[in-house]
Amino acid sequence: MSEYSIKAEGLTKVFNGSLVAVDHIDFSVKNGEIFGFLGPNGAGKTTTINMLITVLKPTEGKASILGYDIAKQNNEVRYSIGVVPQEYTADEDLTGYENILLCADLYGISRKISTKRAADLLKLVELTAFKDKKVQTFSGGMRRRLELACGLINRPKVLFLDEPTLGLDVQTRAATWNYIKMLKKEFGMTLFMTTHYLEEADALCDRIAIIDHGKIIVVGTPTELKDSLGGDIITVAIKKDVDITGLVEKLEHVKEVKKENGSYMIKSENGEVTAPLIIEALRKEGHVVTRLSLTKPTLNEVYLQYTGKSMRDAEESGDSLHAKRMMMARRRH
Amino acid sequence: MSENNNISKSKLHGLWALTNRELKKWYKAPTVFILTLIQPVIWLGLLGNALNIGSLFSSSSFTPPTLTPPLTPTQAMQLGQYFQGLQNEIMGSTFGTTSYISFMAVGMIAFTALFTTMFSGMSVVWDRRLGFLNKALSTPVSRAVIILSKVLSATLRSMFQAAIILIIAVPLGFQFGAAFTPINILGVFAFLFLICLGLSSMFIAINIRSTRIETPMAVMNLLNLPLTFASSAFFPIERMPEWLQAVATVNPLSYTMNGMRQLLINPTINYSDLALQYAYVGIFAAVLTTIGIVLSWRFLNK
Incomplete structure (x- = not known):
């Protein structure tokens, strides 16, 4: 088997002949990797997922999952993937247990096996005590967990998670992170997730792709992406008003020195190592350091660097907008 | 960790699961279930009796006219019987039965099928x-199964409700025709099965593209009234104004109702008419189910 679970080449989706939602994207996801898809609203994240999970047909290009072509072998793809959608798709009038069995039936899993798997999965997502309650009575977190259980019923090799922690409280979000880590560790599952939360992508994902306006702008590990910004920022202030730019620039790791409002902004790799070197070099020349701070770039800076700071009011597709409104309405109860 | 050996690869897997999902929403929700049972009672009890055309000139409300020389009691009785007979004949030739509530009950059955398929x-x-x-x-369930499950659940619900209407109509005065045998019930269900298949495929094809509930509501309201009143639900087609007749004679609901009336309440069954009625409803079902499934399929494979 190939080392890649998901491969996309020139994948493109055009709606109504003119609206380019996804524009010739290429990427690949290694086996057992957690791959994060980041981007502003309307960037093409959900459209990409919908193509990969065979709900939408690509207009151009191709993609394969576990070697199966998403357009030509869509049935094989469907058998080997699991999907945890953004919306709460479980039927409110049915119980949690009935919902899981319904999902199992959609995969044609025999009742003998599905009842056993359902029991295991309910235990995994800690819903066993509520399995015979109607989903109507479930909280947002419980519903999210139920969706996860449904997505795992066919024991997928690749799991797709669309905004898995959207609208969850801190506790449930932490629990969801643990489930995701466990799926990778225990079952060697490949996970493809989209998210808006950068700290989530940083904590979970092995690699991240940032997508905007239907194009992938950058792909890399969280560390690579953060390093691509040019390293940490050390801010230094000294007592006397003399220019130390030349002095600092000569030091190892230092990339750029800028004087701003009486203090110096120093861009450097390995800030923890460079900062003591700076203090020492300055002291040798008789300067007194009055203030020093070290800032590590977060994915926030990376994200804003690549996608710009302007707010996105891009038109969302009617479907997802409605789903979101419904979710908001439900959460109010 | 995937074990595919216990997986059914049949093209129709999931059909019953999805159909049952729809049915459970109905029979597991007590309010909805009871309301669907009460609805036909209200229709029959209220409308059936209020519009009871037969009672307008029944012999009990008949007062003998004052004639010279005055009628003897025997003559008055004979005259009463004569009018009763006249009424039965008029009712019989117009509605095919002497009891209007029986005529309407069959209309009600088709009417319920229309509503159930609309909501589904x-x-x-x-x-x-x-x-x-x-x-x-995103699951391996067939696209056709997703649509068929909706069609099937609507059909099963309609058949159940039809049975309930028949059971309720009997104490309200429903009279089976002379040609009725219990076997005919199967024929009635065959009619219902066909009409529901066609109607629900049509409504699903209309609705599958919309993301808002308001659009289908408006469309349903528009279709609902002509389909009901330009049919033989309340009144036989032959007595309608010509323009209405034109609509009613192509309305598949009329064929369904007339066919069911033959089987349930008419004194005799005209088998060539019955064959025509089955053929018409059957072709309607075949054409609309094909169109509905093809349209939905194409949409789902976007």
Whole structure:
């Protein structure tokens, strides 16, 4: 088997002949990797997922999952993937247990096996005590967990998670992170997730792709992406008003020195190592350091660097907008 | 960790699961279930009796006219019987039965089928809005099964409700025709099965594209009235104004109702008419189911 679970080449989706939602994207996801898809609203994240999970047909290009072509072998793809959608798709009038069995039936899993798997999965997502309650009575977190259980019923090799922690409280979000880590560790599952939360992508994902306006702008590990910004920022202030730019620039790791409002902004790799070197070099020349701070770039800076700071009011597709409104309405109860 | 050996690869897997999902929403929700039972009682009890055309000139409300020389009691009785006979004949030739409530009850059965299929067509909008449709589309369940399950659940519900209407109509005065045998009930269900198949496929095809519930509501309201009143639900087609007749004679609901009336309440069965009625409803079902499934299929494979 190939080392890649998901491969996309020139994948493109055009709606109504003119609206380019996804524009010739290429990427690949290694086996057992957690791959994060980041981007502003309307960037093409959900459209990409919908193509990969065979709900939408690509207009151009191709993609394969576990070697199966998403357009030509869509049935094989469907058998080997699991999907945890953004919306709460479980039927409110049915119980949690009935919902899981319904999902199992959609995969044609025999009742003998599905009842056993359902029991295991309910235990995994800690819903066993509520399995015979109607989903109507479930909280947002419980519903999210139920969706996860449904997505795992066919024991997928690749799991797709669309905004898995959207609208969850801190506790449930932490629990969801643990489930995701466990799926990778225990079952060697490949996970493809989209998210808006950068700290989530940083904590979970092995690699991240940032997508905007239907194009992938950058792909890399969280560390690579953060390093691509040019390293940490050390801010230094000294007592006397003399220019130390030349002095600092000569030091190892230092990339750029800028004087701003009486203090110096120093861009450097390995800030923890460079900062003591700076203090020492300055002291040798008789300067007194009055203030020093070290800032590590977060994915926030990376994200804003690549996608710009302007707010996105891009038109969302009617479907997802409605789903979101419904979710908001439900959460109010 | 995947074990595919216990997986059914049949093209129709999931059909019963999805159909049962729809049915459970109905029979597991006590309010909805009871309301669907009460609805036909209200229709029959209220409308059936209020519009009871037969009672307008029944012999009990008949007062003998004052004639010179005055009628003897025997003559008055004979005259009363004569009018009763006249009434039965008029009713019989117009409605095919002497009891209007029987005529209307059959209309009610078809009417309920229309409503049930309409609402089941709308449920596809909810499935889309709540993301269930996308979820189902990402599983190996066949696209045709997703649509067929809606059609099938609407059909089963309508058949159940038809049986309830018949049971309720009997104490309200429903009279089976002379040609009725219990076997005919099967024929009635065959009519219902065909009409529901056609109607629900049509409504699903209309609704599957919309993301808002308002659009289908408006469309349903528009279709609902002409389909009901330009049919033989309340009145036989032959007595309608010509323009209405034109609509009513192509309305598949009229054929369904007339066919069911033959089987249930008419004194004799005209088999060539019955064959025509089955053929018409059958072709309607075949054409609309094909169109509905092809349209929905194409949409789901976007």
